[in-house]
Amino acid sequence: MIARRADPYRDTDVIDSRAPRVNQTVVALLALATLFTGSPIFVALQAAQLWIGLTLGRRFCLSCLFYFEVLQPRIGEGPIEDSRPPRFANLVGAIFLTASTVAYVIGLAAVGAVLAGIVAALAALAAATGLCAGCEMYRVAARLRGIRPGPLARVDLADFGAAPRGEIVVQFTHPLCTDCRTLEDKLRSQGREVVTVDVAKRPELARKYGIALVPTAVAVAPGGIVTARIA
Structure with missing residues (x-):
């Protein structure tokens, strides 16, 4: 058994980046099965599985169980990433597949x-290349809502226990x-001087500053003025 940095069932705010690609492979295959057979049973089953996984967690997601219990112990743990973008992608997929079933x-x-074809194409693209349209939608929305000059022009350095003499980087992170x-x-x-904020330990700061994605990093002047968005 491999040593895991992230427990897939407890550390649900992050995920092995390979797991969503396995899930996307299953989604693509079932959507294609509907296109080739004309039967909605395949998209209906996948829609139900996505909704169950989103509602009850990874222990009830069959493709997640297959990856974490069968594949990951054999191929090792991949890079760990924020779980919110792929979760949002699953939500979008569930909506499209449900609409396809109803149609x-x-x-x-x-x-x-058409709806099944869109899901099949995007899921296949994500599985093959790692380019996840739903994940990118989430990231764009997160950046629009996150720290950036303008709506949030200043941070309170006391929140981070920092009293710098020069510019620092405040990075919101996860261990x-x-x-x-x-x-x-x-x-x-x-x-560069980096002050890290663990969003798992300081969720109130993530909420205060609208952090919807990690890593998020900004350059901050001594007075707390945000001078640049780094990530």
Whole structure:
């Protein structure tokens, strides 16, 4: 058994980045099965499975169980990422697959096929390349709602226990996030002073500053003025 940094059933705010790609593979195959057979049973089953997983958690997600219990112990743990983007992608997929199922049932087979085709194409793209349309939608929305000059022009340095004499970088992070560690190492290698905020331990600060995605990093002047968005 491999040593896991992130427990897939307890550390649900992060996820092994390979797990969503396995799930997308299953989604693509079942959507394609509906397109080839004309039967809505496949998209209906996948829609139900997505809704169950979203509602009850990974222990009730069959593709998640297959990855975490069968594949991951054999191939090892992949990079750990924020689980919110793939979760949002699953929500979008569940909505489209549900709509496809309803369309087939009420006799709008062409509409159902188009919706299933969209899901199949996007899921196959995500599975093959890692480019997840739903995840990117979430990230764009997160950036629009996150820290940026304008709506949030200042932070309270006392929140972070910082009293810098020069510019610092405030990075919102998670201890299991691979990209967070990579970004922090890069910033420190550039000689920048980095103050990290663990959103798992300080969720109130994540809410206060509208942090919807990690890593999020901003350059902050001594007076608390946000001068630049870094990530």
